[in-house]
Amino acid sequence: MTTIKDIAELAGVSRTTVSRVLNRSGYVSEAAEARVMEVIEETGYIPSEQAKAMRTKQTKVIGVVLPKISTETVSRTVDGIDTKLSEHGYHLLLANTNLDPAKEIEHLKLLQSRRVDGIIIVATNINDQLLKMIERIKEPVVAVGQDIPGLPCVLYNDYEASRDVTDHLLQKGHRHIGFIGVSEQDRAVGHERLRAFRDTMASWGCPVEENWVQQGVFDIESGYEAMKQIIETSNVRPTAVFAVTDRLAIGAMEYVRSLGWKIPEDISFIGIGSSDLSKYSSPKLSTVDYYNEQAGMKTAELLLDYLRGDKKAPEKFIMNYGLIERNSI
Structure with missing residues (x-):
């Protein structure tokens, strides 16, 4: 069976040069690469990893x-x-x-x-x-x-986690809660977390204000825009907002700060994800760790x-x- 040593001898180069050509790493002159590739083609050489893959499938x-x-x-x-x-x-x-x-x-x-x-x-x-x-x-x-x-x-466990988040806000005394989600085509993050939010609010006898339910797209900017939509389309503002990701929550927090509101004195927030951003936001964001x-x-x-x-x-x-x-x- 042809080896790298054989290829090197036939091409008149070192084994290191052959290895560099095969792995596309390190400098090799065009002339040396051409000689190595010519010998590989003539001998039908298969690199060892590929050969191993062929043997073991x-x-x-x-x-x-x-x-x-x-x-x-x-x-x-x-x-x-x-x-x-x-x-x-x-x-x-x-x-x-x-x-x-x-x-x-x-x-x-x-x-x-x-x-x-x-x-x-x-x-x-x-x-x-x-x-x-x-x-x-x-x-x-x-x-x-x-x-x-x-x-x-x-x-x-998206449903249970979302239910616990909503329940946590309700136990803290909040009854007017906004929700920033994502497309319900995403069954886990979009559909299940919203379903649990609605079910938990209903179990406490708290109506959901539909203008306070908005969608984002997994980034900070869309959280900002969703929060803006909640505030601008409502005569009464929520006292707390549950965002289905930390990034959405942090974007929403940034919007209310731009209005001069204080967190959590004027409005509270919670997300999901336990991101590094949540640890260093101001104030630090309550969240859910999914491990x-x-x-x-x-x-x-x-x-x-x-x-x-x-x-x-x-x-x-x-x-x-x-x-x-x-x-x-």
Whole structure:
């Protein structure tokens, strides 16, 4: 079998030069690269990792489809996934959809063509096109954060967490509570958290002012705009606002500060996510910790079980959460 040493001798270069050409790392002159590539083509040489993959039918690569790589909760989830999978010799290939459902499908097709050993999907919008695409994938697929039919999933307890948040505000004496959510096409964050808010308000006999229910898009600016909409379309202002992410809550807080209001004296806020921003906002934001890194590790463990053949039927695992009370209420 041809080795790197053979390639180096036939091309008249060092083994280091051959390695640099194969790995596309370090400087190699155009002439030397051309000689190496010519010998590789003539000998039909396959690099050792690729050869190993062909022998074992494993690439030791896991594809991870992400909705928005810049968000802190997603990055913590990926940290957990990587921590666990690297212990078993796997590498990650990340694909960022930037909340575009079309890119989600595109990236799944790409990962399948790259012959990854398995796929982890951090999904937002669950639609028929996505489900049909997943059905065509032969490799194990595990979801985190959304309950996708037919797939093993690691889930956050969105309904219970949202109910506890709303209940916490009500126990603090608030009866006029605003809500900043996201599109209900996102079943977990958009639909379930809003459903729990409405159910809890109803259980306390508190009406929901529809002008106080607004949507954002997972960033600070949309939280600012949603809060502006709540204030500008209402004759009476809420005494507290529940935002479904910390970033939305911090944007909303910034808007009321621009009006000269004091937090929490004039209005209270709470979010979900336990982001670093929540620790350093002024005042510090009350929030919910979803233990994203542990969720990532659990997702990786679940995928490893399926890769080893230990699991057959789809398994659902629901993560715990913790309410963190700070100075914004």
